[in-house]
Amino acid sequence: MRDFQAGHVRLLPGPLKKRFELNKQYMMSLTNENLLRSFYLEAGLWSYSGTGGTTSATTTSMDGPEHWHWGWESPTCELRGHIMGHWLSAAARIYAQTGDPLVKAKADYIVAELKRCQEANGGEWLAAFPETYMERIASGKFVWAPHYTIHKLLMGLYEIYAITDNEHAVHLISGIAAWFYRWTGQFSQEQMDELLDLETGGMLEAWADLYGITGDEKHLELIRRYDRRRFFDALIDGKDVLTNKHANTQIPEILGAARAWEVTGDERYRKIVEAFWAIAVTNRGYVATGAGDNGELWMPANEMAARLGVGQEHCCNYNMMRLAHVLLRWTGDPIYADYWERRFMNGVLAHQHGDTGMISYFLGAAAGSKKTWGSPTQHFWCCHGTLMQANASYESQIFMEEESGITICQWLPSELHCDHSGNAISIRLEQEGQHGIYPLNNWSVEGMTAITKVNIPSIPVQRPDSFIYKITVKVEQATTFTLKLRMPWWLKGRPKISVNGTEPEQKVVEASSFFRLTREWLSGDTITLELSKALTAEPLLGEPGTYAFLDGPIVLAGLTSEERVLSGDPSRPETMLAPDRERNHGWWNPGYYRTKGVDHGFRFIPLYEVKDESYSIYFPIQTS
Missing domain, CATH: 2.60.40.1180 (Golgi alpha-mannosidase II)
Incomplete structure (x- = not known):
């Protein structure tokens, strides 16, 4: 299978399109000055007036710091600059779908300013932090993931080039690649292996993307140098080198191996990806949302009951969806599309606040979980970045092409x-309007007409299954x-x-x-x-007798702040849950239920509709 080029698929009007537009509005609300501030500072260009191609005479901004970007984008945070790459990637995808010239103009301006920064840095280095960060990690001193942050910028520049045809972007990538080619050339294989045991993010994928454009032998050499052999060889040997390890380090590395196979044809890279999927998903299993991680760490295979803690991370969710789509493209096996759907419905949609568009870094599955929402400019977690990407690219997985x-x-x-x-x-x-699945389709003209006229086919008496x-x-x-x-x-x-x-x-x-x-x-x-579809109960791996409820693909959240025991037959969940608030004016509400035969009963709603309520996903069930 192969993907259609960006822009060939567009969402139809409806709640999902509204989420896309909410994300677009947020993206465009982030000012150029705030996105570029740390890049300007590093290049010695702050404060740039933005007019006439000159810099101001002062080194302070008249814009008060209360309007700046803080959190992980703060000038005092070592991870500063990571949001830039996410923003560029999302902007490219939004422009492809909307053709909005303002999005393109903003992205092109930012790329042009990054070009000025790179030139001021000597023509190669481009980052929101100094080159000394790389020297520090080379000498064994801790720095918070400079490779990871550089990869985000490379990723965004690549998508701006690949999707919007901005040639300046690929020249920026080539300059960065020249710096890394020279820098890594001083290290032995053992020294590189030590560096790669730090969080390198998707650097391998970035070099593979660049090699796919240029065919340059130096870029192929960067692929070889960023091949994390200690990790990859262990996967091929069938070893579980995932449990208790940092999932958001490892998944981008596997995406790099996948891209390396596509541009080099080296079968070893494909074997790495397939071995990883077997260990991470097939043999490990997952909770009802599809997650095999908790708090960014891989949970033990088939023993997840004791690890429900803070919950799945949005970055892990998004990157595993990307990997599932790669494997679907390679194999045509629908199990990967199934996995993508489960994580989309109960991950991407559930991590985003449906009203504000903001992100919940983690999504808990334990009793009494709550979503903690980020703010527009005060947090900028890593998941804030993948929020922008994920909600700019719903359409890319819907249709695929074959001969x-x-x-x-x-x-x-x-x-x-x-x-x-x-x-x-x-x-x-x-x-169809009367069988829609909110939040993908929650009303229609047909639905509104059906409640006023009598000379058209009647709507179902009760919520359809x-x-x-x-x-x-x-x-x-x-x-x-x-x-x-x-x-x-x-x-x-x-x-x-x-x-x-x-x-x-x-x-x-x-x-x-x-x-x-x-x-x-x-x-x-x-x-x-x-x-x-049907109401079903899925067991919790590692704790027999404890179940989550799903309505078709929708994970249900019980609105309770504590663990509650239900009584009934897990193979017949309708013995425990009854339809609740099933009809809302002109549309049906899938996923709305209430408990039966329970003192102090409570309601269930789709996990993606939870905002500030306490909720629980898993429930012990007593069988008679």
């Missing part, structure tokens, strides 16, 4: 416009190709599929598979798909 046709991997309302085999094709994916999707195909001319539809992991029973009102011949259709429709498509052909 034989097009695949729908995720059920998110959107529209694809592409050229396939020389034919212009558009595919519109919508959710299925989601219905409408897929409309438009083609420039009649053409034959295969449209593949992912049957998700939460599917219950046989899906209902029709093309222009006629049901095609169906073999056995199972969850976690692709259903193929191969035919000559005419403009206006319509597919209707109904996917049944």
Whole structure:
């Protein structure tokens, strides 16, 4: 499978699009001066007036520090500058989807100013901190992750180049690469191995991206130098070198190995990625949200009950979604799209405040958890950066392309416009208004009309246990190709599929598979798909008798500040939970339940709807 170029897929109007727009508004609210301040300081260019290409005569800003960026972007924080890369990456993706010239102009201006900073630094070094940080780590002195911070900048510059065609960005990367090529050339293999045991983030991925552009032997050599052999070789040998280790260090390194395989063809890198997935996911298992980490550390395989603490980290969530998508692209196996969906619904959406757009660094799964929200300019945690990226790139996972046709991997309302085999094709994916899944689709004109008129088909009497999707195909001319539809992991029973009102011949259709429709498509052909779901209970690994509840793909949060024991049959969760507040004016509310037969009962809502409430995900269940 292969991805469509950025901009070929756009979200349809609805709550998910509103989240995207909320993220865009926040991104654009961050001023150029604040994003660039520490880069200016390091280059000796502060305070730059921004007019006439000259610097001011003073070294202080007339803008009071109460308006500056603080937290991890503070001039006193060693990690300062990491947000710049995230911002550039998100800006590139937002521009590709919206074509907003203001986003492009802001990004281009920032790249031009970074160019001025690099020139002032001598033409190579570019960072929000001094070169001496690198010398300190080389001499064994602690610095907070300078490699990690540099990678974020490289990542953002690469995406600005790859998505928006800003040639200046790749020249900046090449200058940084020249500095690192010379710097790392002084170290022996053992010394490099010691350096790579620190938090290097995705430096390997950055060099692989650059080599994919230039084909320069020096950039290939940087790939070799940033190959973390101690870690990678142990993975290939099947050793669990993850448990209790820093997940947000290791996942970016594996993404680097994945990209290294794509640009070099060296099979060893692919084996590293596959070995990592087996140890991190397949053999380890995960909690209901899909997380195998707690507090950024990998939990023991299949023994997670004692590790529910502060919860999953957003950066780990986002980067594991990226890795799942890479493996989907390589293999075409729907299990990776299933994993992506679980972590999207119960990670990306659950970590973001639906009203303010801000981030919760961690997402707890223990009894009485609460989300702690960041602020627009006072925190800037690492997860604040991946918040911007994740909420700028919902669309990139929905459709994929193969020689034989097009695949729908995720059920998110959107529209694809592409050229396939020389034919212009558009595919519109919508959710039927009365079977929508909030927050992807929470109202429709149809839904509002249905509550006032009597001469149209009636809406369901009670909340449906299925989601219905409408897929409309438009083609420039009649053409034959295969449209593949992912049957998700939460599917219950046989899906209902029709093309222009006629049901095609169906073999056995199972969850976690692709259903193929191969035919000559005419403009206006319509597919209707109904996917049944159910309320289910998933056990907690390491604690038999303790369960989380899910409504289809949605993890439910019980609104209680303490552990509560429920009584019933886990194979029949409807013995413990009853539908609650299922209808809201013109739409249904999936995931709303209340307890049955419990003193001081409490409610369940989707984890992604929790804002400031205390909640619990797992519950001991007494069976009779």
